[in-house]
Amino acid sequence: MIPVRGYEGERVAVLGLGRSGLATAHALAAGGATPLCWDDGAEARARAEAAGLTLHDLTRREAFDGVAALITSPGIPHLYPEPNRHILRALHAGIPVDNDIGLFFRSLGSGEWDEMDQPPRVIAVTGSNGKSTTAALIHHVLEAAGRPTQLAGNIGRGVLDLDPPRDGELIVLELSSYQTELARALTPDVAVFTNLTPDHLDRHGGLGGYFAAKRRLFAEGGPDRAVIGVDEPEGLFLAGQLAMGPGDDRVIRVSVNEKLTGPGWLVHARKGFLSETRKGKQVGAIDLRAVPALPGTHNHQNACAAYAACRTLGLSPKVVEQGFASFAGLPHRSQIVAEANGVRYVNDSKATNVDAALKALMAFDNIRWIVGGLQKEGGLAALAPGLANVTKAYVIGREAEAFARDLGDVEAEVCTEMQVAVAAAMSEAAPGDTVLLAPAAASFDQYDNFEQRGDDFVARVRAALGA
Template sequence: MIPVQGYDGRQVAVLGLGRSGLATARALAAGGATPVVWDDSPRGRDMAEAEGWDVRDLTRSGAFAGIAALIVSPGIPHLYPSPNPVIAAAWAAGVPVDNDIGLFFRSWATDDWDGFDSPPRVIAVTGSNGKSTTSALIHHILVENGRPAQLAGNIGRGVLDLDPAHDGEVVVLELSSYQTDLARHMTPDVAVLTNISPDHLDRHAGPGGYFAAKRRLFAEGGPDRAVIGVDENEGLYLANQLVDDLSDDRLIRVSVTRKLTDGWCVFARKGFLSEYRRGKQVGAIDLRDVKGLPGAHNHQNACAAYAAVRTLGIGPKGIEVALHSYPGLPHRSQLVAERGGVRFVNDSKATNVDAAAKALQAFPAIRWICGGLQKEGGLDGLIPHLGAVKTAYVIGREAEAFALQLPGIETVVCGTMDVAVARASADAQPGEVVLLAPACASFDQYDSFAARGDDFTALVLAGA
């Protein structure tokens, strides 16, 4: 646990009592603060009472008297589409609003660090797609190369559940736009932007607000090194703002669409990763046989992770060996089984059009399981990437409407996962891939993308 610094002897309110909220209350108490907690759901309040916390209705008038700060869980809207009433009350009372990411950065460094030979580092990863894989891959490379490391944030452990730092340790944080948008303190040593595509637009009032939330990690965080995916205009814009010219080694540009040779850059073309520095190639890796990272989208993740760990002095050979032992993450291009020459791949995390499009480009012949709760913008972005699809097996409550948006390919309206897996398995030929890449949220039928992926995996393994 990371005891929160700066609130000793003061009351701090916590709104939202899921995993991160309860961890925040514990970390505040460990640092000498007195947590005052609230959740809109009775279940959350019951859990807090069972731990002995002071549960106080923060929606009541005068609830913020004597409160030093309000710490908000990431799933709670603070501005768009409308502020949560508790957050609005904190603003009106002049109480600072923060989240657990802000508390982590203000509390991570301690006096113990004075005795370390090498100061701990923080690598923070954000972006629309690939940030989980990139974060896990960075952590894997570090561990495989003998560097002490912890993984937290939007993946794995909550940030305040981390162990206190060790000499030379690296913490890898996956940060969503919900987390970067509100944190009052962000000071990573290395910050990574994988890519940008439309997502969470209601929460950020459009693409500009979404990009602004991501940009805060770099513009306000002031990292020593920035790794920026430059295959979209937002990445190009951000990279252009961070340095005066490409000779500045504080910036590493990453691409999977073109060759880069100026400055410090890492790119992948036709399955080969290359690192250039000041016009000279200094590293290369053949990614084609790395089983845990199939497709160009995963090659982008590999480039971003490679660049991040290069800033810490890990050599290309050590990175290459680690890439080949990377097992992949559940629900992200996860190879579930191979049967009769047919591979079954779980990419349930492909919850938007851009992520699904990248998954569809990773394999040559696909039996595609798709559908669910559609996000804004429709499916037009998928149309150019359907060439490898033999048949689409559509699930979800609006399966028929989804199927009508897929011109030129055979569609089978299945409705439920069990029907889709059975039909796709029966139709698939050797050399083909049965791919779950829904391009939609899961909440019409499942509690989460993970529950959806688990259902697919269980059905595949049962031989449905």
């Protein structure tokens, strides 16, 4: 646990009692504060009370009297589409609003590092797509190289659940826009921006607000190194804002769309080959085609970002390559779950938006595509470049018929349920085909989350194969 510093002897309200909220309350108590816990859900309140935490009804008129701060869970809106009622009352009362990420950065370096030879460092990864794989890949390479490291944030453990860092430890965080937009402290040593595509637009008031939330990771604390994907205008803009000139190697530009040239620190991948150049000379290269857990251009982008971050930490190209080779990938992200009779089965349930699904479609040929769910803003038109790789679509979700119509000329079968879609795809698949779950939609019409959806796909495939 990371004890929260700066609130010793203070009363601090905690709103939202899921994983991060409970960890925040315990970390506040460990740091000498009195956490006052509330959740609008009775079940969550009961869990907190069973964990020995003090409930504090934020609906009462005097609820914020004598409260030093309100710490809110990332999933609770504080501005758009409209502020949560408790957050609005805190703002009216002039009470600071923060989240666990802000508390983490505020508390991490508060005195305990004085006797360490090498203070711990934080590598924080954000972006629309690929941030989980990028963060996990960095963490894996560091582990494989024998470096002390922990992984947390939007993946795995909550940030305040981390063990107190050891001498020279490297903490890798995956941070969503929900986490970066409200944190009052953001001071990573290395910050990574993978890419930007439209997502969560209602929460951020549009694409500009979404980008602004991501940009805070780089603007608030000024990282020592910034790894920036420049394949979208926003990434180009961010790199331009941070760099003092073309040769400023504090900014490492990453691309999978073009060969990067110039005097700066550059990492790009073309046709499966990663290349690193500095001052116009190639200093490292990796054949990514030999890494089975990183298929497709989108994973090559993740690899470039992870490679660049690891290089800033002093790892050699060879050491990074060895780490890539032993990376097993993440569940629900281009996860190869089985291969049988010449057919490959891939779980990419994390492809919850059109851009992520397009990248999955571009990574494989002869696809029998399981798709559908709660469609997001913007429609499905952006999938067009990948549809040539689709042999047939098998559409799931409560609105499967409407979803199928939006796929245009693609042959589509309305299945509605996962079990029907898997059975149909498997019965029609031929050697050389890939049965791919890449929904291009949220899961909440039929599942609690994308993990549950992916687990359902995997279980049905393996049951049918007798695995």
